[in-house]
Amino acid sequence: MTMRLDYLSIFPGYFDVLDISLLGKAVDNGLVEVHAHDLRDWTHDRHRTVDDTPCGGGAGMVMKPDPWGEAFDGIIGIEPDPSVHVIFPTPSGIPFTQSAAQELSTVERVVFCCGRYEGIDHRVIDYARTMWTVHELSLGDYVLNGGEVAALAITEAVVRLIPGFMGNPESLAEESFSPGQERLLEYPLFTRPVSWRGMDVPEVLMSGHHGRIAEWRREESLLLTRDRRPDLTD
Numbered sequence: 001m002t003m004r005l006d007y008l009s010i011f012p013g014y015f016d017v018l019d020i021s022l023l024g025k026a027v028d029n030g031l032v033e034v035h036a037h038d039l040r041d042w043t044h045d046r047h048r049t050v051d052d053t054p055c056g057g058g059a060g061m062v063m064k065p066d067p068w069g070e071a072f073d074g075i076i077g078i079e080p081d082p083s084v085h086v087i088f089p090t091p092s093g094i095p096f097t098q099s100a101a102q103e104l105s106t107v108e109r110v111v112f113c114c115g116r117y118e119g120i121d122h123r124v125i126d127y128a129r130t131m132w133t134v135h136e137l138s139l140g141d142y143v144l145n146g147g148e149v150a151a152l153a154i155t156e157a158v159v160r161l162i163p164g165f166m167g168n169p170e171s172l173a174e175e176s177f178s179p180g181q182e183r184l185l186e187y188p189l190f191t192r193p194v195s196w197r198g199m200d201v202p203e204v205l206m207s208g209h210h211g212r213i214a215e216w217r218r219e220e221s222l223l224l225t226r227d228r229r230p231d232l233t234d
């Protein structure tokens, strides 16, 4: 199956990068189809206005609902379709996790709505929820200037899980946060040269003793997880 990805943004150029690297390869071999759209194409005034002051006062500007509604009509359609997944990256979203990426990797159509300014008029989300499957997703507890960078991160996390995308799927199975992997952080990795600037690869890794190597790696993962992410050990 081919996944279709649409991006709605006032800076569609952010998504030119999807034509290169691994994602570009996925486009070439027909795994994904990418369409970036300029929200201003659905404005009608001379200044192509997409924002206005917040009702009720407050700092900053809010994105007007009209352009979003017309863009939805043009890009997705006017009939409800729960098989379309519409994603709003937002600091107030639910945390985006590997399991969410896993679920989204099986979806046929995803539309990213990239907010700017202080945010998008809430009626846009309410409308979208009557039509499609909506996800308000947060990448973390920090604020970006807009949803574009978050949309790229979510895209990469999702597309790399599409069957046939990654060269060797085994590497996916072993990653942290993959299904079945306890939520442990990755152990330290080494490759040749064995000695580099006075630092040697841990001997156990050169022993060829797979049982001891697995034990060393597990112990390192447990120590690292306990130290950096005690929240994962609950």
Ligand SMILES: COC(=O)COc1cccc(COC(=O)c2cn[nH]c2)c1
Binding pocket: 088, 089, 090, 091, 114, 115, 116, 117, 118, 119, 120, 121, 125, 136, 137, 138, 139, 140, 141, 142, 143, 144, 145, 146, 147, 148, 150
């Ligand atoms: C309903 O959606 C909206 O209104 C979105 O509005 C905005 C406004 C400002 C910035 C962003 C981008 O998302 C983040 O900053 C973000 C996501 N994860 N962590 C930080 C989105």
